[in-house]
Structure formats: C-alpha cells, structure tokens
Amino acid sequence: xxxxYDLNDESVVVIIGSGAGGGTLSRQLSIxxxxxxxxxxxxxxxxxxxxxxxxxxxxxxxxxxxxIGNGDAPDGMPVWSCKTVGGTTAHWTAxxxxxxxxxxxxxxxxxxxxxxxxxxxxxxxxxxAPYYDVAENMLGVTGTxxxxxxxxxxxxxxxxxxxxxxxxxxxxxxxxxxxxxxxDGRPACLxxxxxxxxxxxxxxxxxxxxxxxxxxxxxFFDLRAESMVTKILMDDEGKATGVRYIDNNGVVKEQKARVxxxxxxxxxxxxxxxxxxxxxxxNGLANSSDQVGRNYMRHxxxxxxxxxxxxxxxxxxxxxxxxxxxxxxHDPSRGFSAGFxxxxxxxxxxxxxKTLVDNGWGKNYADLMENYNKLAGVILTGEDPPQVENRxxxxxxxxxxxxxxxxxxxxxxHPNSIAMMDYAEDKARQMxxxxxxxxxxxxxxxxxxxxxxxxxxxNDPATSVCNSWGQTHxxxxxxxxxxxxxxxxxxxxxxxxxxxxxxxxxDYLIESLENGSI
Amino acid sequence: xxxxxxxxxxxxxxQLIASTTLMSCSSDASxxxxxxxxxxxxxVSYDLFPHQxxxxxxxxxxxxxxxxxxxxxxxxxxxxxxxxxxxxxxIDVPEAERIQILSAMARSGFFALLRSTxxxxxxxxxxxxxxxxxxxxxxxxxxxxxxxxxDIDWLEAVK
Numbered sequence: 001x002x003x004x005y006d007l008n009d010e011s012v013v014v015i016i017g018s019g020a021g022g023g024t025l026s027r028q029l030s031i032x033x034x035x036x037x038x039x040x041x042x043x044x045x046x047x048x049x050x051x052x053x054x055x056x057x058x059x060x061x062x063x064x065x066x067x068i069g070n071g072d073a074p075d076g077m078p079v080w081s082c083k084t085v086g087g088t089t090a091h092w093t094a095x096x097x098x099x100x101x102x103x104x105x106x107x108x109x110x111x112x113x114x115x116x117x118x119x120x121x122x123x124x125x126x127x128x129a130p131y132y133d134v135a136e137n138m139l140g141v142t143g144t145x146x147x148x149x150x151x152x153x154x155x156x157x158x159x160x161x162x163x164x165x166x167x168x169x170x171x172x173x174x175x176x177x178x179x180x181x182x183x184d185g186r187p188a189c190l191x192x193x194x195x196x197x198x199x200x201x202x203x204x205x206x207x208x209x210x211x212x213x214x215x216x217x218x219x220f221f222d223l224r225a226e227s228m229v230t231k232i233l234m235d236d237e238g239k240a241t242g243v244r245y246i247d248n249n250g251v252v253k254e255q256k257a258r259v260x261x262x263x264x265x266x267x268x269x270x271x272x273x274x275x276x277x278x279x280x281x282x283n284g285l286a287n288s289s290d291q292v293g294r295n296y297m298r299h300x301x302x303x304x305x306x307x308x309x310x311x312x313x314x315x316x317x318x319x320x321x322x323x324x325x326x327x328x329x330h331d332p333s334r335g336f337s338a339g340f341x342x343x344x345x346x347x348x349x350x351x352x353x354k355t356l357v358d359n360g361w362g363k364n365y366a367d368l369m370e371n372y373n374k375l376a377g378v379i380l381t382g383e384d385p386p387q388v389e390n391r392x393x394x395x396x397x398x399x400x401x402x403x404x405x406x407x408x409x410x411x412x413x414h415p416n417s418i419a420m421m422d423y424a425e426d427k428a429r430q431m432x433x434x435x436x437x438x439x440x441x442x443x444x445x446x447x448x449x450x451x452x453x454x455x456x457x458x459n460d461p462a463t464s465v466c467n468s469w470g471q472t473h474x475x476x477x478x479x480x481x482x483x484x485x486x487x488x489x490x491x492x493x494x495x496x497x498x499x500x501x502x503x504x505x506x507d508y509l510i511e512s513l514e515n516g517s518i
Numbered sequence: 519x520x521x522x523x524x525x526x527x528x529x530x531x532x533q534l535i536a537s538t539t540l541m542s543c544s545s546d547a548s549x550x551x552x553x554x555x556x557x558x559x560x561x562v563s564y565d566l567f568p569h570q571x572x573x574x575x576x577x578x579x580x581x582x583x584x585x586x587x588x589x590x591x592x593x594x595x596x597x598x599x600x601x602x603x604x605x606x607x608x609i610d611v612p613e614a615e616r617i618q619i620l621s622a623m624a625r626s627g628f629f630a631l632l633r634s635t636x637x638x639x640x641x642x643x644x645x646x647x648x649x650x651x652x653x654x655x656x657x658x659x660x661x662x663x664x665x666x667x668x669d670i671d672w673l674e675a676v677k
Binding site: 052151152153157158164165190191192193200309312348349353354366371372 | 565566568569617620630633637649650651652653660661663666667670673676677
C-alpha cells in the first residue's frame with residue numbers, strides 16, 4: 001500500500017511530476033524496492049471525474065498557469081501540457097511509434113543543416129529496442145504483442161482512400177496505446193472520440209490509472225498531489241539535497257532526498273533548473289553547457305481539414321488512430337531534410353468553431369460550421385531541427401501565483417520546417433481533393449503538445465546537459481526524467497520513447513543506488 | 519435591416535428575458551440590466567454566428583453572460599458599437615454596415631470575448647448538436663463502436 005515518508009528522510013528518491021516520465025520512473029523504482037516520493041503539481045482525478053466534454057476536461061487537465069509565447073509559439077498558450085496526476089498522458093491521444101534507426105543518428109543521416117544544433121543520440125535503436133519491447137507490452141500497443149490494430153473509422157477510411165489515390169501505401173490505424181480488446185484490466189475502446197479529454201472508460205493507457213496504482217501496490221511509493229515544487233535544494237558541495245514545495249494546503253515544505261529526478265515536462269523542468277540557481281551554478285542548475293532551456297523542439301505540426309462531398313462524422317471514433325508513413329524517410333529531393341508522418345485527427349464542433357479559420361466569424365463561417373459533419377482531418381508531425389535560439393527562459397519581471405518568474409517559450413520555425421509544412425499540407429490537400437473535397441483549412445501555430453529537447457543527453461558535457469542515462473553532467477544525483485532529454489525530435493509522437501528512456505534510466509539508477517555510486 | 523416581424527419578435531423575446539432577469543435580480547438593487555444592451559449584444563452575437571435555425575434565446579444567453587461579467591471590455595465594446603453606428607439601435611443598422619463595423623473591430627479584445635463566449639454558449643447545446651449532426655457525450659450510449667463509427671457509404675463511388 002502507499003507509503004508515507006518523513007520530510008527528513010534522506011534516503012528517498014524525489015520525482016517531480018507523475019506523467020509519462022515521472023510515472024514510469026516511479027513505478028520502476030518502487031517495484032524494485034526504492035523509496036519514492038513523487039510530487040505532482042496537479043490534483044488526482046478519479047475515473048468518474050473524466051467526462052465526454054472537451055471544455056470541461058480542458059479546464060480540469062491542462063496546465064493553465066501563464067506561459068508567454070514568443071515568435072511562432074502562440075502567446076496566450078504556447079504549450080498545451082497537463083497539470084494533473086498522470087501528467088500529459090491525461091490528454092495524449094496514445095500514438096506510439098518507435099524512433100527509427102536513422103532518427104537516432106539524425107546529424108549523420110541528414111547531414112549539415114544551417115543554423116541547427118543537430119547531434120546524434122549517444123546510443124541507437126539496438127540499445128533502445130529491448131526497452132521499446134517492454135514499453136509496448138506495458139501499454140498494450142496495438143500492432144505489437146499480438147494485439148490487433150484498432151478498426152478503421154469513417155475519418156480513417158477517407159484518409160486512407162485519399163492517400164492511396166495519390167500513391168501512398170504505408171497506411172494503417174497506427175500503433176496505439178488504446179485497447180482494441182480487453183487487456184490488462186482495461187476495457188476495449190468504444191470509439192467515443194474524446195481521447196484528448198481523458199478516456200472515461202480507461203481503454204486508453206495513462207500513468208494515472210496504470211503506473212501510479214502499480215507503484216502504490218508496493219510499499220515504496222508516496223505520491224503527493226497538488227504539491228508544487230518551487231526549488232531544488234543544493235549543498236555547498238554541489239549535491240542536490242532535496243526540494244522545496246508548496247503542499248496541497250499552501251504550506252511550504254522541504255523534502256530531503258538522496259536523488260532528485262525532474263520529470264516536470266519541458267517548461268517546468270527548465271524553470272526549476274533555472275530558478276534553483278546557486279552561487280556555484282549561477283546560470284541555473286546543471287547548466288555549465290548553457291544548453292538548459294535551449295534546443296527546444298515541438299515537432300513540425302499542422303492540422304489539415306477538408307470539406308468532403310458526404311458525411312464523415314469524424315467525431316465518431318478515436319481522434320487519431322490512423323497514420324501514413326510514406327514520407328517519414330529523409331529525401332532532400334522534396335525540398336527539405338528529414339521526414340514526417342500524417343496521422344488522423346478529429347475535433348469536436350466547439351474546437352472546430354474556435355480554430356478552423358483564425359478568428360472565423362460571419363455568415364460563411366456559420367454555414368461552414370453547419371457542415372461540420374462533412375469535415376475530415378489529418379495532422380502533420382515532422383522532425384523539428386534543434387535550434388539554440390528556440391528556448392525556454394524566465395521572464396525578467398513577470399511572476400506567477402507561486403512567486404516564480406513566468407516561463408517564456410521562444411520558438412521560430414526553421415526554413416526546413418516551413419518547406420516541410422508547405423509540402424505536407426499540399427499532399428493532404430491532394431488526398432482529399434482526389435475524393436471530391438471542395439474546401440481546405442490548415443491550422444498552424446497552436447499550443448504544442450510534444451515538448452522536447454531542453455536538457456538534452458549527450459556524451460559531451462560542453463554541448464549537452466545529461467549523460468546518456470539522463471543523469472546531469474554537473475550534478476551526480478540530479479536526473480532529468482522527461483522529454484527534455486531528447487537531443488533530436490524524430491518525426492513523430494514522443495511518449496513511447498520517453499517511457500522507454502525511463503525504463504532504461506530506472507535500470508541505471510537502481511544499480512547505481514545499490515552499488516553506492518550515487 | 520432585419521424584417522419588421524423578426525425585429526418585433528427579437529424585441530419581444532429580449533424584453534421578456536430581460537424582465538425575468540430583472541425580477542430574479544431584484545434583491546440586488548445595484549444590478550440593472552439594460553434591455554438595449556442585452557438586445558445589442560444578442561444581435562452582435564448572432565451576427566458573428568448567424569445560425570438561423572437556432573433558438574434566439576441562445577444568443578440572449580450569450581448577452582446575459584457577457585453582461586454578468588461586469589467587465590469594462592464589454593461596456594467599452596458596447597460604446598464602440600454605438601458610436602460606430604451613430605447611436606442607432608444596433609438591430610436597425612443595415613446588415614452590410616453591421617458587418618463592416620464588426621470587421622473593423624475584429625482584432626479587438628471585445629470581439630475576442632464576444633466570439634469565444636458565443637462559441638462557449640451555443641456550440642455545446644443540444645440544438646447545435648442536432649444542427650451539425652454531432653452526438654455530444656458518447657459514453658452513456660456506449661460510444662460509437664455500434665453506432666456508425668465506420669458506416670461511411672459514399673467513398674466507394676469516389677475511390
């Protein structure tokens with residue numbers, strides 16, 4: 001059953017965040033007898049709290065505290081991440097591709113691209129494959145482990161028909177962490193269509209209803225929800241000693257720790273490292289490379305909708321179970337480097353009304369809305385070049401309700417990304433046009449759900465924040481345990497890779513704790 | 519210009535709802551609901567998303583919600599509308615002119631609030647769901663796995 005550790009217990013591992021990174025690491029450590037205190041800023045929801053209502057769940061799940069967007073990141077909400085037990089696995093749509101072999105060697109494979117900070121990962125697919133195997137089994141990813149792919153929805157059938165007409169062949173309903181039949185105590189998907197509002201029947205995998213309860217079944221897991229960590233505490237020898245946090249009653253507390261693992265998603269992880277600066281680390285913790293917060297990537301993304309000649313009712317079915325992989329290869333003859341995927345996308349009418357056309361209104365727009373059930377949609381995800389000037393920084397004056405400087409998210413498209421978006425949007429348009437679509441809509445520059453790169457791994461401490469295990473180069477007992485670790489983004493959805501990295505990090509951390517090297 | 523019958527109907531509905539609101543607010547003497555403000559906001563909301571077959575009450579609800587915010591953005595927005603229309607009653611302003619005035623303020627904070635409030639109110643109603651053929655909450659009826667999630671019938675003809 002759940003543990004309760006004393007604030008002065010120096011033997012615990014503190015994990016900040018309970019999402020794909022923090023939740024996975026929590027589970028792995030606690031089932032191996034390592035004492036874990038997991039501090040999650042958001043509340044803990046029950047299955048009954050999850051309803052089929054986009055707006056209500058958006059307000060319940062999202063990190064709504066102010067972040068400032070700059071450049072191509074929208075100012076009001078540059079990042080769409082979650083503030084809840086389960087982290088961003090609460091709203092993820094459960095797409096689970098593996099990185100391809102060449103995507104681990106992005107720098108070598110793509111060659112020089114001006115004004116980017118591409119590197120190769122410090123290991124490759126052969127190292128990651130066993131962890132991917134475990135993760136796919138844990139999550140019940142369709143198309144692996146003898147789990148059937150999900151059945152094709154109307155929106156998928158339109159995508160597939162159009163894709164085939166323009167010559168694409170690598171199309172299926174995608175590797176999804178959504179049960180196609182009952183498995184692991186979770187029911188099969190009912191095709192309700194509210195995946196990004198949380199799955200109200202737990203057919204979609206999240207850490208909230210899987211890794212967290214599994215951790216709690218051990219005697220080594222102490223989860224404290226509504227506990228906002230404000231600072232990582234350090235001693236004079238450059239070792240992390242614990243964290244300061246504001247608990248669920250607004251009381252400031254300090255939890256001692258043997259190891260601190262930061263899994264707060266890119267924005268909060270960066271904020272914490274920068275805000276915790278000391279005399280020894282005047283530029284922020286673990287930031288001797290000056291790369292903390294930099295190399296921020298969010299995948300090249302664009303939503304494409306088309307008005308079809310007949311009803312599609314895209315809302316009937318999972319939001320994203322479908323993929324076209326033909327363009328994922330590196331092929332500079334297309335006018336850009338690296339690759340992308342198109343995957344299925346559906347939105348509810350409220351979200352469509354808000355975003356289909358920027359600031360859309362008036363008679364034509366209302367008429368368009370009345371044809372909502374004829375819309376079909378896909379979304380592009382593509383390799384996003386790391387650029388040093390794409391970064392998370394602290395606002396010089398503006399602070400939040402915790403008294404912490406507000407995060408500024410600066411992101412500008414690389415010319416390669418614009419070429420990729422133009423190409424991909426044109427392909428999507430051709431797909432739908434081939435079936436008789438009459439009108440097309442593209443949405444760029446929305447709040448990013450894939451946030452990566454700001455504490456990247458690497459073998460060289462001059463150009464990376466962490467070693468290949470996610471242990472920071474500068475501070476032995478400070479780890480980064482989320483998507484901040486990615487040195488390159490790959491073409492598509494990162495969560496399976498985050499989970500697999502954590503399985504690997506856990507192995508290393510457990511061994512290091514046992515042999516006393518940390 | 520909205521036709522006379524419709525104009526009379528709009529005024530009648532708006533006044534009915536306004537008087538009901540006033541009655542329920544009568545215990546709070548400091549709250550007053552200007553019928554003309556309600557009328558204007560409802561009409562502007564309709565101009566933004568003119569769904570003819572939706573009950574007009576929904577647009578009045580948008581107006582009530584905006585007025586209840588007690589936000590200077592709303593009072594200033596109303597003032598802008600009145601001055602742009604030479605203080606004519608908004609629903610008496612010809613449609614083309616109304617659209618022109620609204621286009622000029624389309625990037626304002628007032629417009630953004632008006633737009634988002636209108637969407638928040640009307641795009642979640644059973645009437646709108648019927649209009650666009652949206653099913654709303656799906657869990658009560660077991661999702662769409664047995665309710666047409668894959669029943670598309672016109673693709674064969676165009677494949």
